[in-house]
Amino acid sequence: MYQVKLYNKISKVGLNDLDPAKYTCSEDFEDYDAVLVRSAKLHDVQFPKNLKCIARAGAGVNNIPLDRCAQEGIVVFNTPGANSNAVKELVVCALMLASRKIVQGANWVKSLKGTPDIGPAAEKGKSTYAGPEIAGKKLGVIGLGAIGVKVANAAVGLDMEVWGYDPYLSVDGALALSRSVKHVTELDQIFANCDYITIHVPLNAETKNTICEESIAKMKDGVRIINLARGELVDTQAMAKALESGKVAAYVSDFASDEILAQENAITLPHLGASTPESEDNCAKMAVKEISDYLETGTIRNSVNFPNLKVPYEGGYRVCMIHKNIPNMIASITAAVKCNIENMGNRSKGDYAYTIVDLAEQPTEANLDALRAIDGMISVRAL
Template sequence: MYNVKLYNKISKVGLEELDAAKYTCAEDFEEYDAVLVRSAKLHDVQFPKNLKCIARAGAGVNNIPIDRCSEEGIVVFNTPGANANAVKELVVCALLLASRKVVQGANWVNSLAGTPDIGPAAEKGKATYAGPEIAGKKLGVIGLGAIGVKVANAAVGLDMEVWGYDPFLSVDGALSLSRSVKHVTDLDQIFANCDYITIHVPLNADTKHTISAEAIAKMKDGVRLINLARGELVDEQAVADALASGKIAAYVSDFASDCILAQKNAITLPHLGASTPESEDNCAKMAVYEITEYLEKGTIRNSVNFPNLKVPYEGGYRICLIHKNIPNMISSITHSVRCNIENMGNRSKGDYAYTIIDTAEQPTEENLNELRAIEGMISVRAL
């Protein structure tokens, strides 16, 4: 029986995918094999020694101590693409909100409550809230992952001229991307040419403040900017200054900050990007699938800290080994396995590697301890 600790509220649709004969879920476990989490911060959590994996029901993993998990042999999963449609729809909404002053107009009409002849009075003020159409305008999409590709394709359907930037565009992404999207290799081309810019990249040391004061200076006057990805991808003070000067005509963000809230042409949402029941269900189902595949078969899929690896499993004896990616490790492992090896798979990712070995006989605890003693070995688990 595996114990799964729940942080935040995890969709019931996803939890129902767990076999009750194999899994128990609770929020108050002290000893647990897996974690399902959404936004709870785990950096200060002391994990039990038997924790094997953490699955984040969402794409970003900034709330999880990745480096510590890697050193402790804890596989961290995310759910890329599970919330892509929800975010795409909100980006389409944000494009319109940034253009047509819908929120400002609605707020103004609400302020007229009790005004005699409110209908004509409201219509008289509509010129103040006029805004441009998005058809025919250039949209720059920074990041062509699962969300960015959907956004780009949707914008093509709205008759926008779409420019996309992603130096790491995957084969699947390229195949899914509309041929109408102009793929550029220089981010400055997006800044210099696009009327609207939306960003969809993960947050890391290289992407923090992608939208900086320097980047904004390269943009067209009156550019309209959207950030529904991560708050720190944007230098918010630089955006606030550009809104105040008129360099940026409008900014729609999913991340609140005082300097942005002070700007009249900014619209801030309460992190609604993936807040749909469909998205929460999809993320939970994918997260549950990831942990069950790993716990029961050793399969790693959508890990952010260890390599993906799947070796066909028909039951029997399997040894799963997480280790450092160092020379002669595979020979050390195979030399130390005291069973006939029937099947084997190995993949590496940066400083770490993962090996699956199927054996004809059940490995003894003594043999597993011998494997654990190999220099550079992080964890050894027998199924």
Template sequence: MNQIKLYNKISKVGLDNLDAAKYVCSEEFEDYDAVLVRSAKLHDVVFPKNLKCIARAGAGVNNIPVDRCAEEGIVVFNTPGANANAVKELVICALLLSSRKIVQGANWVRGLKGTPDIGPAAEKGKATYAGPEIAGKKLGVIGLGAIGVKVANAAVGLDMEVWGYDPFLSVDGALQLSRSVKHVTDLNEIFANCDYITVHVPLLADTKGIIGEAAFEKMKDGVRVVNLARGELVDEPAIAKALASGKVACYVSDFASDVILEQENAIVLPHLGASTPESEDNCAKMAVYEIAEYLEKGTIRNSVNFPNLKVPYETGYRMCMIHKNVQGMIGAITGVFSEEGANIENMGNRSRGDYAYTIMDISVEPNAAMIEKLGAIEGMISVRAIG
């Protein structure tokens, strides 16, 4: 029976997809085979030796010690695209909020409570909250992944002129992207030409502060910026300065901070991007599927620290090995099987940076001696038998 530790409340729709004969879930486990998590921070958690994988019900994995997990042979999954529609809808909402001063106007009207002839009084002050339409304006979408593509296509449908930037645009992304979107290869084109800019890239060392002081200097006066991806993608001192000077007419962020809240023309949301029941269900279902596929078949799909690999499997004896990406590893593995009289009937191998993953189906049931020999190979991180 596989034990799955829950670090947050996970949608029942997702958990119901687990075979009750094979899995049991609890928040109380101290020894467990897999983790399902949403926002809980795991950096200080000491993981048990039995832990094989962690699935994050969401796209970002900043709450998970990904590098340490790689060193310990723990596969980390995320669920790209599962919350894409929820975020897309909020981005479109944010574009309108940034333009039409809807939040400011609503707050002002609320302050009129008890005013005589409140209707005419409210309408008299509406000119203060006038703002431009988004139709016909240029929208720059930074990052054309699952969310960015949906945002770009939706904005095209709202008659915006959409410019998209992504140096790593996938084939699937390109096929899904509207032909009306202008794909640019220089990020500075987005900064210099667009009236609205929305960012949809992961938070990495080279994307932190991707929208900073140098970027604002290139932007149009009165540009509007939306960040529902990760707070650190936009440099806080730089955006504060740009808001104060009027360079940025409005900044909509899904990440609260004192620096941003001090700015009059900032709209700060409480991390609502993926907060829909549909999104939570979709993320949970995908995360559960990833765990089950890995534990039962060795399949890695949507991993952020190991290569994806799928080798067709029905029954038999399967060996799943995570190891360093070094020369001679496959030869060493096959040498062990030869010594133990095992024929290799099917196999797959993929590498990603410093790490590699190998699946081999063999003709005999693996014994303790075989697993011990495999584990002793220099560069081997983990060995697991299925079947």
């Protein structure tokens, strides 16, 4: 029986996919095989030795200690694309909010409560909140992953001229992208040409402060910027300065900061991108599928710290090994198992690698101990 620790409320639609004959779920486990988590911070958590995998029901994994998990042989999954439609819809909303001063106008009308002839009074003041239409304007989409592609395609449907930038555009992303989207190879092309810019990239050392004083200086005067991805992708001090000067006409984000909240032409939302019941259900179902596939067959799909690997499994004697990506490891493995290997798969990712072997006969504890003793071996699991 596998024990799954829940660090947040996880949609029952997903949890119901776990076979109750094989899995039990609880927030109270001290020892457990897998973790399902959303936003809980796990950096200070001491994981039990039995922990084999963590699935984040969402895309970002900043709340998980990836390096420590890799060192301990704990596979970390995320759920790319499961919340992409929800985020896309919020970005479309943000385009309108950035253009038409809808929030400001609504707040002003609310302030008129008790005013005599409130209807005409509200109508008279509407010109203060006028704004441009988005049709015919250029939208720059930075990052063409699952979310960025959907945003780009939706904007094409809204009659925008869409420019997309992603140096790591996948084959699947390219196939899903509308042929009307202009794919550019230099980020400066987005900055120099686009009336609206929305960013959809993961946060890392390379992408932090993608929107900064230097990049804003390259943009059109009156540009409108949307960030519903990660707060640190935008230098908030530089953004506040640009909003004050009018260089940036509007900024919509769902990451609060004192600098941005002080700006009249900034709209800050709670982090609402994936806050839909459909998105939560989709993320939970994908996360559950990831941990059950890994625990039952050794398949790794959508891991952020280990290579993805699937070897067809028809039952029998399977051994799954996480190890350092170093020379002669495969030779050491085949020498240690001491029985016929019927099927095998191996993939590497950076400093780490993952190997699956299917054996003709059940490995003995001595076989498994010999594998564990190989220099660079991190974990050995027999199914």
